[in-house]
Amino acid sequence: MAPRQPLVVNYARPFYLSMLALGLVALVLVVILATGDVEPVLSPAAGAEGQQDPTVLWFAGFAIVFCMGYYLWRALRRLHDPGPVIEVRPEGIMLRIGQPRRFLWDEIGRVQLGRHRMRQRLEITVTPDRFMELRLPTLFVDDNFAGIRAKPFTIGITGQGFDRPLSEAFDEIRRYRPNLVAAR
Numbered sequence: 001m002a003p004r005q006p007l008v009v010n011y012a013r014p015f016y017l018s019m020l021a022l023g024l025v026a027l028v029l030v031v032i033l034a035t036g037d038v039e040p041v042l043s044p045a046a047g048a049e050g051q052q053d054p055t056v057l058w059f060a061g062f063a064i065v066f067c068m069g070y071y072l073w074r075a076l077r078r079l080h081d082p083g084p085v086i087e088v089r090p091e092g093i094m095l096r097i098g099q100p101r102r103f104l105w106d107e108i109g110r111v112q113l114g115r116h117r118m119r120q121r122l123e124i125t126v127t128p129d130r131f132m133e134l135r136l137p138t139l140f141v142d143d144n145f146a147g148i149r150a151k152p153f154t155i156g157i158t159g160q161g162f163d164r165p166l167s168e169a170f171d172e173i174r175r176y177r178p179n180l181v182a183a184r
Contacts, residue, residue, distance in 0.1 A: 004090065007172040010083030012163040019161075020075040023068045030061050030068075078161065085144070085162065086122075088172040093124065095155070097134055097145045109153075111180045113170045120159035122166045128153050 087094040092104040103126055110125040136147040136155065144161065148154040159166040174181045 004175075006087050006089040007164075007169060008084045009086040009166075009169055010163045011078045011085060011161055013079065013082060015161040016075040016078040019071055020079065023072040023075065026064060026068045027072070030065050034061060083163075086157065086169055088169055088176065090176065093173070095124075095145070095157070097136065097155075101130075101134065103130065105177055105180070108177075108180055111170065111173050111177075113167060114156075116156065116158050120166045122157040122159070122169060123148060123151065123154050124157070125151065125154045131155070 083096070084094075085096050092102055093108065094100060094102045103124070107127050107130050108124060109127070110123075112123045112125075114121045114123050131147070131153040134147075134155070136145060144158050146156050148156045157166065170181070
């Protein structure tokens with residue numbers, strides 16, 4: 001019998017191409033508003049008289065350019081290097097968080113499939129020394145990987161922008177090591 005091929009989860013190119021397109025459209029609109037003859041109309045609030053300060057609109061435009069610039073940069077990075085992000089192998093799990101990290105089955109205490117803000121989240125609890133090596137943030141700003149505050153030494157991987165659902169990785173882990181999978 002042939003050995004089982006590892007399950008590989010990559011970044012999805014269509015997801016990041018659409019992110020890139022939306023970011024470019026938003027930046028073009030901000031540039032048109034900033035350089036064109038379009039003058040934003042500020043209607044006074046109820047009961048207020050006089051002219052309002054347009055500084056708020058300039059600040060909002062700068063914030064949009066900054067946020068869209070971040071998403072454009074992130075989309076270009078993901079399109080340039082699409083993966084693999086998660087590999088489930090006979091010897092363990094390989095995660096690409098900054099630099100590739102391999103977790104052997106002996107270093108993993110538990111694996112669970114949960115939810116985070118309406119998205120699937122694969123939760124992998126590892127040994128404390130391996131978790132400290134990662135230096136993960138505890139906030140899901142908009143990245144796929146973060147530490148989970150309520151569960152010590154647990155890595156959370158949200159299912160956003162991958163070419164396969166995280167349930168496939170969870171099922172593959174269950175095939176290799178059913179004792180690590182938490183009961184639902």
